[in-house]
Amino acid sequence: MNRIRLYWLLQILGWGSIAFVQILFASLSSTGINQVQVWGFIVLAVFYLLSTHFIRYIIKTYDWFKLSIPQLLLQSVLAMLALSLVNVVVQILINIAFGILNPQNDFQLLVISANLFIAFLFYAMWFLLYFLFHFLDNYNNTLKYEAKINQIRLNHLKSQLNPHFIFNALNSVRALVDEDPDKAKNAITRISNILRFSLMMDKKQTIDFEDELNTVKDYLILESIRFEERLQVEYQIEDEAFNYKIPPMMLQTIVENAIKHGISNLVKGGIIEIKCREGLEDDLYIQVKNSGYLKTPPSLKPKADGGHGLSNTVQRLKLIYGDKARFRIFNSGNQFVITEIKIPKQRVTLEQ
Structure with a gap:
C-alpha cells in the first residue's frame, strides 16, 4: 500500500x-x-x-x-x-x-x-x-539510505581487495616459472582455487570462518613456495571458531600484511602464527603473530585511494559491526608483531 x-x-x-x-x-x-x-x-x-x-x-x-x-x-x-x-x-x-x-x-x-x-x-x-x-x-x-550507502562502500572495499590479492599472488608464481615449473603449476592451481572462491563470495558480506581459513591456507602455501624454508606457519584454532562468520578476505589481508611488512624484510625469514579462540562474551578473537618489528604504527585511517590493507579492514569492520568490533596492531617485544581482531557473534548490521 x-x-x-x-x-x-x-x-x-x-x-x-x-x-x-x-x-x-x-x-x-x-x-x-x-x-x-x-x-x-x-x-x-x-x-x-x-x-x-x-x-x-x-x-x-x-x-x-x-x-x-x-x-x-x-x-x-x-x-x-x-x-x-x-x-x-x-x-x-x-x-x-x-x-x-x-x-x-x-x-x-x-x-x-x-x-x-x-x-x-x-x-x-x-x-x-x-x-x-x-x-x-x-x-x-x-x-535504509545509510544501509544502502554502507553496502556500496563495502562492495567498493571488497572490489579493491580482489585485484590487489591477484597481483601479489601472480608475483609469487612468476619467479617459479623458469626455476621450478612443477611448483609453478601447483601454485597456479592454488591461485585458481582462490579465485574461484573469491568469485563465489564476492556478493557476501560475511562468510564462514572455515571458508576464510581455507583460503588463507592456500595463500600461505603459495608463499611457502616462494619463501621455502624462510617461512614457517603455525595454526592454533579452537573448534568454537568455526561457528563464526567473518568478513571475506579479512584474515587473508592481515596475513598478507604480515608477510609483506614482516617476513619479506627479514634475511632469515620468520614465523607466522594464527590463533583463533572464543572469548567469554561469545566474541571471536583472531590473532596473527609474525616475526618483525613496527618502527612506526601503521595508519588505520582511510587513504586517498581507498587503501588496500589494514585501513580497508578497519573500515569494513566499522561498517559491518559498528563499535562492537575491535582492531589493534602492536609490537610483542622486539621480535614479533601481533595483529588482533575481535568480532562479535551476532547478526550483522546490514542485510547480506
Whole structure:
C-alpha cells in the first residue's frame, strides 16, 4: 500500500471511529439520539477530515518540517486553536442546518468552551500522530539510505581487495616459472582455487570462518613456495571458531600484511602464527603473530585511494559491526608483531 492510500485509510478510519464513539455515547444517554443527530455527527466527522487534510496541505506547502522545534510547536498550537474555533462555529451551523439547534443550551459559554476544548483535543491528537508518523517514516528512510550507502562502500572495499590479492599472488608464481615449473603449476592451481572462491563470495558480506581459513591456507602455501624454508606457519584454532562468520578476505589481508611488512624484510625469514579462540562474551578473537618489528604504527585511517590493507579492514569492520568490533596492531617485544581482531557473534548490521 502506497503512502497516499495509507493516509486516506487512516483519516477515514480515525475520524469515522470518533464519529462512531460519539454516536454510541449519545445513544446511551437518557435522552437518546435520533437519525438527524446521527447525520450531524457524521457531517462533523467529515469536517474534521477535511480540515485536517487542509492543514496537512499547509504543512507540506510551507514545509513546516524544516522549522526549529520551538517554531513548529508555536505554529502547531496556533493552527489547532484556529481550527478549534472554526470547528465550534461549524458545529453551530450543522445544528442550524439539521434543525437541532438549542439556543438556550448551545450558546452557553460553558458549552462553547467544552466544544472548543474537545475540538482542540482531537486536533492535538491528529497533529501528534501526523508528526510522529512523519518523523518515524523519515527515520526509517534515513536508516535504509545509510544501509544502502554502507553496502556500496563495502562492495567498493571488497572490489579493491580482489585485484590487489591477484597481483601479489601472480608475483609469487612468476619467479617459479623458469626455476621450478612443477611448483609453478601447483601454485597456479592454488591461485585458481582462490579465485574461484573469491568469485563465489564476492556478493557476501560475511562468510564462514572455515571458508576464510581455507583460503588463507592456500595463500600461505603459495608463499611457502616462494619463501621455502624462510617461512614457517603455525595454526592454533579452537573448534568454537568455526561457528563464526567473518568478513571475506579479512584474515587473508592481515596475513598478507604480515608477510609483506614482516617476513619479506627479514634475511632469515620468520614465523607466522594464527590463533583463533572464543572469548567469554561469545566474541571471536583472531590473532596473527609474525616475526618483525613496527618502527612506526601503521595508519588505520582511510587513504586517498581507498587503501588496500589494514585501513580497508578497519573500515569494513566499522561498517559491518559498528563499535562492537575491535582492531589493534602492536609490537610483542622486539621480535614479533601481533595483529588482533575481535568480532562479535551476532547478526550483522546490514542485510547480506
